Amino acid sequence: MNTPNEIMTPSEAARALGLSIFTLNKWRSRKIGPAYIKLGGAVRYRKSDLLAFLEESRVAPLDAA
Numbered sequence: 001m002n003t004p005n006e007i008m009t010p011s012e013a014a015r016a017l018g019l020s021i022f023t024l025n026k027w028r029s030r031k032i033g034p035a036y037i038k039l040g041g042a043v044r045y046r047k048s049d050l051l052a053f054l055e056e057s058r059v060a061p062l063d064a065a
Helices: 010-017 021-029 047-057
Strands: 037-039 042-046
Touching (some): 010 021, 010 042, 010 047, 042 047
Antiparallel strands (some): 037 042
């Protein structure tokens, strides 16, 4: 992932997120997960959308004190 607007295939996006392509496809069919782009029948992901999804998914632990 070099630039924020880099376009990635579903396989590349799944690898970057540490997920299986099956999981990413299932999320997309359920309309959850990172935003994606449809170009005709092709699905693509922007690096910036993957990074935003990761940030939105972040869970901060409660302060133990």
